[in-house]
Amino acid sequence: MNSDTTSRRNLLKAAGMAGIASLLPGLALADGRKGRPNRKRVLRFAHFTDCHVNRYGADAHWLAKALEQVNDLKDRPAMILFGGDMIFEGNSVDAQAMRDQWSEFRGVLKNSNAVPVQYCLGNHDIWGWSNRAVSPNEPLYGKRWALDTLQMENANYSFDRAGWHFVVLDSVSRFRMGYIGKLGPEQLEWLGQDLGTHREKPTLVMSHIPLLSACSAFFGPSERPFGWSVPGALMHMDSRHIKDMFNQNKQVKVAISGHIHLVERVDYNGVSYLCDGAVCGNWWRGPFQETPPGYALIDLYDDGTWHRDYNKYGWQPAA
Numbered sequence: 001m002n003s004d005t006t007s008r009r010n011l012l013k014a015a016g017m018a019g020i021a022s023l024l025p026g027l028a029l030a031d032g033r034k035g036r037p038n039r040k041r042v043l044r045f046a047h048f049t050d051c052h053v054n055r056y057g058a059d060a061h062w063l064a065k066a067l068e069q070v071n072d073l074k075d076r077p078a079m080i081l082f083g084g085d086m087i088f089e090g091n092s093v094d095a096q097a098m099r100d101q102w103s104e105f106r107g108v109l110k111n112s113n114a115v116p117v118q119y120c121l122g123n124h125d126i127w128g129w130s131n132r133a134v135s136p137n138e139p140l141y142g143k144r145w146a147l148d149t150l151q152m153e154n155a156n157y158s159f160d161r162a163g164w165h166f167v168v169l170d171s172v173s174r175f176r177m178g179y180i181g182k183l184g185p186e187q188l189e190w191l192g193q194d195l196g197t198h199r200e201k202p203t204l205v206m207s208h209i210p211l212l213s214a215c216s217a218f219f220g221p222s223e224r225p226f227g228w229s230v231p232g233a234l235m236h237m238d239s240r241h242i243k244d245m246f247n248q249n250k251q252v253k254v255a256i257s258g259h260i261h262l263v264e265r266v267d268y269n270g271v272s273y274l275c276d277g278a279v280c281g282n283w284w285r286g287p288f289q290e291t292p293p294g295y296a297l298i299d300l301y302d303d304g305t306w307h308r309d310y311n312k313y314g315w316q317p318a319a
Helices: 008-015 018-025 059-071 094-111 146-149 185-196 239-247
Strands: 003-006 041-046 077-082 117-119 156-160 166-170 172-175 178-181 203-206 254-258 266-270 271-275 294-301 306-312
Touching: 041 059, 059 094, 059 294, 094 146, 117 166, 185 239, 203 266
Parallel strands: 003 306, 041 077, 077 117, 166 203, 203 254, 254 271
Antiparallel strands: 041 294, 156 166, 172 178, 266 271, 294 306
């Protein structure tokens, strides 16, 4: 049984059991670790997404607090997966602002984290796509700046850890002066080949933009006179193709994402699609809708099951 919970002690004191669903909807109160005495946990990792570290203010301070909390855990995770949007904004800024933001982020990692990390690029990590003053001929234009800074060979890649296979997707595609969630033909082909050659291992897929989501409809005003309308920038435009590919590769157990700053879980056709809340919450202004600033701890087991806890780290507004 797969499951997820959240750090609820303070929330329960404030709201009581009856009110918890309204605070963090979609998180099961049951703990799936019970009732499976023979399974063995093989890996624990933390999922930090949407940190949005700026070049000024308290952003770096609070990311440091979250990382220090994870590093100080008695049951410390073996790695941290950063789910994208490490910096506040790259698309519309000049080179100096881009440089300063990455300097802040890297400084926090250097000073406050000793856990191995892996990265996934987000839309805010890309330089110049929305800024006509930045030339596409710049050597670090687009995703190149983030890739070089994070020492990534490619934006999409895979690796194995503790008997599980991990697939990291590049889910941000250029669309006019902005972006949409889409892999594109080459990456779809790569994904199919990668999954096809790793069928013997349970697989976790990480993207920045959700592959399949319900709460993407709640990110902004999506109601229209004719019904709901969810932009392609909030959920993958090629979700149908991807879910069909997962259906052909039953080893895919869970897909994690961020981007919409909300905690949710969608189970479809044997795959659990988990979106985690943002480290920055509402862009460093507190909770975003019902989801407080936080990060996830995810346990993976030898039988292909998993468990998620979503945790707050103590963010407080400026005095």
